[in-house]
Each structure stands twice: as structure tokens, then as C-alpha cells.
């Protein structure tokens with residue numbers, strides 16, 4: 001599309017062009033209903049079929065069986081931060097948290113606020129440059145769960161191993177790397193993601209969890225705070241964000257048609273390698289934030305020699321159709337978010353721009 005830029009925003013983020021075009025083509029008449037997906041009832045048969053397909057595709061991509069269920073919730077990943085301790089933790093069995101970045105910290109704070117949170121490990125010292133290793137984890141075998149943030153969107157670090165939690169249920173926020181690579185998802189008991197990075201438009205939260213964690217929730221909780229409510233009513237207790245779920249379904253179908261998670265991983269690695277390659281070959285002109293073994297395939301963070309140059313970089317990049325490369329204010333510098341939908345072509349253009357920029361400004 002002639003007037004679209006390469007969008008490196010962290011989320012909401014770029015979506016696959018074929019998905020956007022498909023949605024555009026069927027916008028006025030959803031599956032022959034004569035109504036837009038925005039207008040149709042969530043009790044309609046056309047809606048039911050769409051939601052069922054979306055769930056089935058997600059489970060198939062993740063290689064999960066009947067012991068897992070997919071829920072569509074709202075309030076973003078941030079609301080899940082509160083729901084997890086409310087539903088699963090207690091004074092006797094606290095929620096355990098690995099602090100690997102700001103969202104991991106925010107998740108912990110919700111449990112701490114309720115007096116039922118504890119810290120397993122933290123890489124805060126030194127500015128969240130690495131993912132805590134297995135050796136650094138002090139697992140409390142009495143904990144209700146161990147919570148990880150699998151990809152740290154702001155710092156650009158990502159887990160490249162699945163922690164051994166000594167039998168304690170493993171929970172993960174996968175907001176920024178969900179469905180980006182094959183993982184043994186069956187090692188996780190509870191996974192959730194705000195979908196606005198890899199999976200669709202902001203407004204729906206994806207939960208994929210073992211049914212045993214969803215079928216029964218504490219009596220005292222308000223109806224909409226209980227996973228049980230969503231589980232028992234197939235995410236249709238109240239009106240779901242139908243359009244957002246529809247888009248997530250389309251993205252899941254797109255991932256399948258492109259070759260699934262193995263193919264996503266191959267492409268994402270190639271893209272990440274191209275950018276980290278430029279950083280590593282720059283003789284210190286570009287300084288990566290993440291330690292090498294913790295580098296994210298989704299968010300590539302780096303600094304330039306001065307803030308002045310960083311401003312120039314952002315402006316010149318945009319002038320070349322490369323948008324959203326400014327980093328998060330808490331880390332500074334640059335961040336290129338290269339989720340599933342970002343093409344190699346876009347990444348290569350950014351990498352070449354970086355090489356040229358260094359030649360001109362070093």
C-alpha cells in the first residue's frame with residue numbers, strides 16, 4: 001500500500017496487511033448476515049461460529065488439548081494483574097513474581113497491594129538488562145503460582161527458557177510475544193495477553209489456561225472478576241468485544257496459513273538478527289540495552305551516542321517511512337518493535353537506514 005509506513009510501534013502495532021484488507025472487504029456484511037460485525041448480536045449463529053473458530057485456531061497453534069480453555073476478556077493485561085492474585089493467591093499461598101521489567105513489576109504490585117505477593121527474583125538492579133536465570137530463582141514451593149512476564153516490551157528482553165518451578169503452577173504474561181514462536185505451552189498453567197501487539201486491536205485480553213484453574217473461583221469475588229464466569233459462559237456472560245475477537249481470529253488464521261509458529265519464529269529470528277547485527281557491528285555507535293543472552297525477538301532496544309542524535313534519528317527515520325522507533329521514556333533511546341506482522345522488508349529498510357545514519361553521524 002503506497003501510503004502506509006513501516007510501523008515499529010510497540011502496541012497498538014502493525015497488523016498483517018491481508019488481515020486488514022479482508023476485514024475491510026467484509027466490513028459491511030459479516031458472513032452473509034447483512035450486518036457488520038460491529039452490528040451483529042453476540043448470540044447470532046454467525047458470531048458463534050467465528051468465536052469457536054478463533055478459539056480452535058489459537059489452541060491448535062499452541063498445540064494444546066482439551067485440558068486448556070481459551071477465554072476472551074476485557075480490561076487489558078493490566079486487569080489480569082489484579083485478577084490473578086484475587087482469584088488464586090492467599091496469605092497462606094502467596095503469588096510469587098519474577099521481576100524482569102516494568103510490567104512484571106506492575107503485576108507484582110497488585111498482589112503486594114493485597115498483601116499476598118512475594119518476589120522470586122529480580123533483575124531491576126542494573127536496569128532490567130537480563131532475564132533472571134534458573135539459578136537466580138528462589139522458588140517458594142508453598143506459592144499459589146510463579147508469575148513471569150515472558151517478553152519485556154519496554155526493556156527488550158525475553159525468556160529463552162522455561163523455568164523449573166518445582167511443581168508450583170507457572171503463570172505468564174505473554175502480551176508482547178504471544179504466538180511469535182513455538183513454546184511448550186503445556187508447561188504453563190495460565191497464559192494471558194493484551195492482544196494489541198501480535199494478535200489484533202486493543203480491547204480484548206486473551207486468556208489460555210488449564211480448565212482446572214478456570215472452573216471454580218472464590219465465592220466472594222464480584223461476578224465479572226471470576227474466571228469461572230467467563231469459563232462457564234464461553235466468554236459470553238456479557239457482551240464481548242466482538243470486533244476485536246473477530247480480528248484476533250483473523251490474525252490466528254493468518255498465522256496458520258503462513259506456516260504456524262515455527263514459520264513465525266524463523267521470520268522473527270531473521271528480522272531480529274538483522275537489527276542486532278547492525279548494533280553489534282557498529283563499534284559502540286549503537287548500544288543495545290539487553291544483555292545478549294536475554295535479547296528479545298520482538299522489541300529491539302538501543303541507544304545512540306547522544307540524546308540529540310536520538311532526536312535526529314527519530315525524525316530522519318520517519319521521513320523515510322519508518323515510524324514508531326522512539327523508545328519508552330523510562331529507558332530512553334530507540335525501540336524497534338518487530339512483531340509477527342512486521343515484514344523482513346521493513347526491518348531491512350530500518351537496518352540499512354541505521355547503517356547509513358552511522359556513516360553520516362559517527
Ligand code: PMP
Nearest residue numbers: 076077078103153173175176194
Ligand atoms: N504486559 C506487557 C508485557 C505489555 O507489553 C503491556 C502493554 N504494553 C501490558 C502488560 C499492559 O497491557 P494492557 O495495556 O493491555 O493493560
